Amino acid sequence: MHMSYDYYFVSAMPIPSPEELRPLRLKAGLTQSEVAKRAGVSQSLIARIESGKVNPRVSTLLRIYRALESYLEDELTACDIMSSPVVYVTPDTELVEATRIMWERGFSQLPVIKPETRENVGTLFDDDVLSAFIRENARASRLTVSDVMSDPLPLVPCGTKVRVVARMLSRGVPAVLVEQGMKVVGIITKSDIAKLLLKRL
Incomplete structure (x- = not known):
């Protein structure tokens, strides 16, 4: 059986609906003409798709969405996708308490921040916690975070492009x-990048 190009894409990946085009275009701050130019289609086609007057080929829809995706990747910054506020512990936090926070929140790491500065x-x-309990046994309950913590996570300015963060x-x-005005305002993990990608599908 011969499969068309469009059928292959429908079978292989989720396809954004035409109804999602206008909200995504407005989020990107682009006009219909700008989207059309980036995607290599006419402005009138974009208008007809957004108004529901035409049901575009899947290959055309994908071309439009990839043009928008490329633009958003160039424009989105760390502050646009970070998780905030940041859940953190201090160097003096008891290790047992820090472990409880990690377990309840489902975190594999926690930033350690000095409250004064x-x-x-x-x-x-989580590996630091595991090693401490294996190494110290019962004494681990008397340890603080400063006794077992690892090096700090890297900091990036709020305006850092998402593609730079993804590369890191x-x-x-x-x-x-993520820092802004010398203050930690957010955190980005691979899950945040994955959520961004899922929103594009």
């Missing part, structure tokens, strides 16, 4: 903290 001084990973995460960095 808001300085990013370390990271508590792809190179083994578990998470990135």
Whole structure:
């Protein structure tokens, strides 16, 4: 049986609906003409799709969405996709309490921040907790975060492009903290990048 190009894409991946085009275009701050130019189609086609007057080919719809996706990747910043506020512990937090926070929240790491200066001084990973309990046994209940924490997570300015953050995460960095005005205002993990990609599908 011969499969058309469009059928292949329908079978292989979720396709955005025509109804999603206008909200995404407005989010990107683009006019119909600008989207049309980027996608290599006519402005009138964009208008007809948005008004529901035409049911476009899947290949055409994908071309339009990829043009928007490319634009958004160039424009979105760390502050646009970060999780905020940041859940953190201090160096003096008891290890048992920090472990409880990680377990209840489902986190694999917690930033360690000095409350007086808001300085990013370390990271508590689940591996740090596990190693402490194996190494110290019963004494682990008397430890604080400062006794076992690892190096701090990297900081990026609020205006850092998402593609730069994604590149950092792809190179083994578990998470990135976002700062604005010398203050940590958010955190980005691979899950945040994944959520961004899912929104585009």
